[in-house]
Amino acid sequence: MLAAIPFPNISPEIFSIELFGFSLALRWYAMGYIVGIALGWMIVKAALRRPHLWRNGPPMAPARLEDLLTYIVLGVIGGGRLGYVLFYQPGAFLANPVDIIKIWEGGLSFHGGFAGVVLAVYLFSRRHKVPLPDLADIIAVAATPAILLVRIANFINAELWGRPTDVPWGVVFPGAAAQSCATLTEPCVRHPSQLYEAGLEGLVLGGLLLLLAFRFGGLKRPWLLSGIFFAGYGIARFVVEFFRQPDAQFVSIGNELGWALQFGNYGLTMGQLLTLPMIAAGLVVVATARRR
Numbered sequence: 001m002l003a004a005i006p007f008p009n010i011s012p013e014i015f016s017i018e019l020f021g022f023s024l025a026l027r028w029y030a031m032g033y034i035v036g037i038a039l040g041w042m043i044v045k046a047a048l049r050r051p052h053l054w055r056n057g058p059p060m061a062p063a064r065l066e067d068l069l070t071y072i073v074l075g076v077i078g079g080g081r082l083g084y085v086l087f088y089q090p091g092a093f094l095a096n097p098v099d100i101i102k103i104w105e106g107g108l109s110f111h112g113g114f115a116g117v118v119l120a121v122y123l124f125s126r127r128h129k130v131p132l133p134d135l136a137d138i139i140a141v142a143a144t145p146a147i148l149l150v151r152i153a154n155f156i157n158a159e160l161w162g163r164p165t166d167v168p169w170g171v172v173f174p175g176a177a178a179q180s181c182a183t184l185t186e187p188c189v190r191h192p193s194q195l196y197e198a199g200l201e202g203l204v205l206g207g208l209l210l211l212l213a214f215r216f217g218g219l220k221r222p223w224l225l226s227g228i229f230f231a232g233y234g235i236a237r238f239v240v241e242f243f244r245q246p247d248a249q250f251v252s253i254g255n256e257l258g259w260a261l262q263f264g265n266y267g268l269t270m271g272q273l274l275t276l277p278m279i280a281a282g283l284v285v286v287a288t289a290r291r292r
Helices: 028-048 062-087 090-095 097-101 110-128 132-142 144-156 193-214 224-240 248-257 259-264 270-291
Strands: 013-019 022-027
Touching (some): 028 132, 062 110, 132 144, 132 224, 144 193
Antiparallel strands (some): 013 022
């Protein structure tokens, strides 16, 4: 019998209510974004109140922070929902377009939300004449709490689980994860890869960026923290992919393009291949920022 940790009995929904014939629910996934954005707001506000952290003083007044928060929330929700529709269930949403706006039923893509935030930051910088490098750097620091909490929510939702394993901290996830590799005598034990990502992308990368920003003058070097975020996130995701069950949509795309078979002998997944440009771009940005 394999040693394993039973999955905690936590509902994906914090609570739900019936209102005018609609069922409205607050899920841990959404709460991760809400609390993460709030913590990020506190980080940015603390940085803006410390002029000595910046090369030429804070890039904007703290009063502008509420406007920035509005842009980011719209970017997270709009980008996250659009990404979920395009990446995961395009056929179902095309058949029922009204379901696209039902975000209270769940369904936000992290990659889509990330792209939405990037676009929102760019538009805010252009609209309010805020230096993009300074804004991007502090947003990179502030983004890590949301990443940490959303990955924990992925674990609670029993989604994005890891590969089968025999390590003693493996978890017996419910549903399809439990059935796909179970036998009559052994349960299907998997890596809790969501928690690996939470630790690397949230705690380790977030802690490093906070130290660089608030203790070692990282905000005085344009694009340095942004480059570290891109490279660090890409490296963390690349490492975790060795323990994570590949995303079904990435496997499908890889088979269609022939990449999965070509790189299969080297043990690389489509998720890893997609992070390589992110790592390379981040390292180039870091090198450029250091030369400056």
